[in-house]
Amino acid sequence: MAESEFPKLTHRPQWTALADHRAEGQPHLRELFAADPGRAQRYAVRAGDLYLDYSKHLITDETLALLQELATATGVFALRDAMFRGEKINVTERRAVLHTALRAPRDAVIEVDGENVVPKVHAVLDKMAGFADRIRSGEWLGHTGKRIRNVVNIGIGGSDLGPAMAYEVLRPYTARELTFRFVSNVDGADLHEATRDLDPAETLFIVASKTFTTIETITNATSARSWLLKAFDDGGTSHSSEFENGGEKAVAKHFVALSTNGEKVTGFGIDPDNMFEFWDWVGGRYSYDSAIGLSLMIAIGPGRFREMLDGFRLMDDHFRTAPAEANAPLLLGLLGIWYGNFYDAQSHAVLPYSHYLSKFTAYLQQLDMESNGKSVQRGGEPVEWQTGPVVWGTPGTNGQHAYYQLIHQGTRLIPADFIGFARPVGELSGELKAQHDLLMANFFAQTQALAFGKTAEEVRAEGVPEEQVAHRTFRGDHPTTTILAGELTPSVLGQLIALYEHKVFVQGAVWNIDSFDQWGVELGKVLAKRVEPALTQGADVPGLDPSTTALVAAYRTLKNAQEN
Numbered sequence: 001m002a003e004s005e006f007p008k009l010t011h012r013p014q015w016t017a018l019a020d021h022r023a024e025g026q027p028h029l030r031e032l033f034a035a036d037p038g039r040a041q042r043y044a045v046r047a048g049d050l051y052l053d054y055s056k057h058l059i060t061d062e063t064l065a066l067l068q069e070l071a072t073a074t075g076v077f078a079l080r081d082a083m084f085r086g087e088k089i090n091v092t093e094r095r096a097v098l099h100t101a102l103r104a105p106r107d108a109v110i111e112v113d114g115e116n117v118v119p120k121v122h123a124v125l126d127k128m129a130g131f132a133d134r135i136r137s138g139e140w141l142g143h144t145g146k147r148i149r150n151v152v153n154i155g156i157g158g159s160d161l162g163p164a165m166a167y168e169v170l171r172p173y174t175a176r177e178l179t180f181r182f183v184s185n186v187d188g189a190d191l192h193e194a195t196r197d198l199d200p201a202e203t204l205f206i207v208a209s210k211t212f213t214t215i216e217t218i219t220n221a222t223s224a225r226s227w228l229l230k231a232f233d234d235g236g237t238s239h240s241s242e243f244e245n246g247g248e249k250a251v252a253k254h255f256v257a258l259s260t261n262g263e264k265v266t267g268f269g270i271d272p273d274n275m276f277e278f279w280d281w282v283g284g285r286y287s288y289d290s291a292i293g294l295s296l297m298i299a300i301g302p303g304r305f306r307e308m309l310d311g312f313r314l315m316d317d318h319f320r321t322a323p324a325e326a327n328a329p330l331l332l333g334l335l336g337i338w339y340g341n342f343y344d345a346q347s348h349a350v351l352p353y354s355h356y357l358s359k360f361t362a363y364l365q366q367l368d369m370e371s372n373g374k375s376v377q378r379g380g381e382p383v384e385w386q387t388g389p390v391v392w393g394t395p396g397t398n399g400q401h402a403y404y405q406l407i408h409q410g411t412r413l414i415p416a417d418f419i420g421f422a423r424p425v426g427e428l429s430g431e432l433k434a435q436h437d438l439l440m441a442n443f444f445a446q447t448q449a450l451a452f453g454k455t456a457e458e459v460r461a462e463g464v465p466e467e468q469v470a471h472r473t474f475r476g477d478h479p480t481t482t483i484l485a486g487e488l489t490p491s492v493l494g495q496l497i498a499l500y501e502h503k504v505f506v507q508g509a510v511w512n513i514d515s516f517d518q519w520g521v522e523l524g525k526v527l528a529k530r531v532e533p534a535l536t537q538g539a540d541v542p543g544l545d546p547s548t549t550a551l552v553a554a555y556r557t558l559k560n561a562q563e564n
């Protein structure tokens with residue numbers, strides 16, 4: 001396409017206008033607030049149950065207007081509508097991008113290649129609900145007749161991070177009599193630690209893999225099957241005849257699969273009846289509200305799972321229909337572009353003030369960094385602008401006593417999202433419940449300190465010795481978004497995840513990259529397969545570079561020394 005039809009992002013007038021605007025410089029946040037008493041009210045939006053304050057950003061009305069013009073010019077809204085319609089906007093994999101169909105109501109019509117996919121979505125949800133209820137009620141029995149008490153999800157990437165994160169978030173809503181473990185690492189220690197205290201007769205393995213070819217997952221699932229069959233073989237002679245045919249009966253009671261690949265699932269020995277399907281138009285990192293969420297559904301029950309889907313849908317509807325100036329995912333996406341592209345910010349911190357959100361940022365890392373860690377445009381041309389940031393963070397208040405020093409007084413600009421709740425969830429009572437206000441006092445104090453800092457005059461006024469004044473001064477002017485909700489319910493979790501999904505979408509659309517492929521993970525997989533025989537058998541691997549050859553030799557020497 002000629003440049004006049006599809007101009008390079010940095011040549012667009014909206015981009016250069018933003019660059020000029022940035023070059024003019026912005027007043028300090030202290031001045032922006034002093035000049036505009038209504039700023040906190042004007043720069044806040046409600047999206048579903050979320051209240052988003054973006055007043056502590058280095059922006060004015062002009063910044064916002066220019067960013068919105070950029071979104072319009074780069075076709076964000078047209079691409080959004082194409083995504084919701086089921087068009088194949090994942091151009092490199094020629095696939096539709098329809099995670100939004102996973103939470104569509106039963107009567108919605110969303111077509112891929114002329115077929116309405118919504119009935120299939122609900123059929124799988126119903127099948128999951130039936131199965132989850134049977135596990136939760138104790139109706140589903142293991143091979144020896146015992147009820148299932150332990151659920152082990154084996155998956156990696158999107159087939160692990162989502163359910164593992166959401167299980168942690170919704171712990172107060174989980175069936176406490178069941179144990180849930182999540183195994184992802186091909187390091188045998190992961191499976192070992194997850195199973196060492198479990199009774200195989202009471203354990204269900206959920207093998208979660210979109211492709212069912214991922215080496216880590218298939219290796220762990222194979223080891224889990226051996227662990228299970230060995231236990232039955234050793235302990236139950238009455239079952240021995242069943243092991244002559246590979247223990248299918250035991251596997252049928254203790255293994256289910258979540259996948260798009262029925263053939264591979266059957267090949268592994270899992271009964272197709274025990275497979276919960278999803279489809280190629282669901283990206284791995286966008287999949288935990290599909291069959292990939294089965295472990296979560298068992299944990300919280302089908303009703304709560306549906307509440308979570310309703311939360312996702314609420315945010316989908318908001319993203320589709322809210323005007324640009326009040327559209328939360330759009331605003332978050334554009335603010336990220338403002339810092340990443342015009343302030344040269346390298347990273348973005350997500351700092352939840354909830355213990356239950358301990359895995360939230362790790363989940364967002366895949367969502368954001370696998371989606372927008374790209375350096376070619378949708379048509380294959382190199383990008384000449386920064387794309388996705390490094391996403392990082394851990395729950396407050398822990399981070400305050402670790403790395404906040406750098407955010408407050410370091411040399412880098414680190415935009416941050418602070419996520420907090422007005423009420424603690426679940427079982428907390430008495431003193432533990434009362435601690436919530438202290439947690440949230442920290443939450444509010446941090447964004448205030450980051451925005452407004454502490455001037456040298458204020459430090460001096462406290463009688464601080466002159467030689468310490470510079471050290472104890474806080475420049476402030478650090479941008480943050482505050483996301484506040486009443487309580488961390490299943491619906492609110494769905495809203496938060498969809499908020500970030502759509503934020504990532506907005507950024508990918510402006511940068512003109514394909515946010516839905518992940519070719520960047522392929523090379524490492526291929527090379528690992530090539531190197532493995534050198535580690536296991538000392539085989540000569542042609543084509544290894546000198547550094548890796550030397551490292552492999554050192555590894556083998558160390559390995560053999562240990563073994564001897």
Ligand SMILES: O=P(O)(O)OC[C@H]1O[C@](O)(CO)[C@@H](O)[C@@H]1O
Nearest residue numbers: 157158159209210211214284521
């Ligand atoms: O669900 P699968 O097919 O096992 O893939 C797991 C993960 O691996 C990746 O493909 C990256 O290697 C992710 O995108 C995906 O979530």
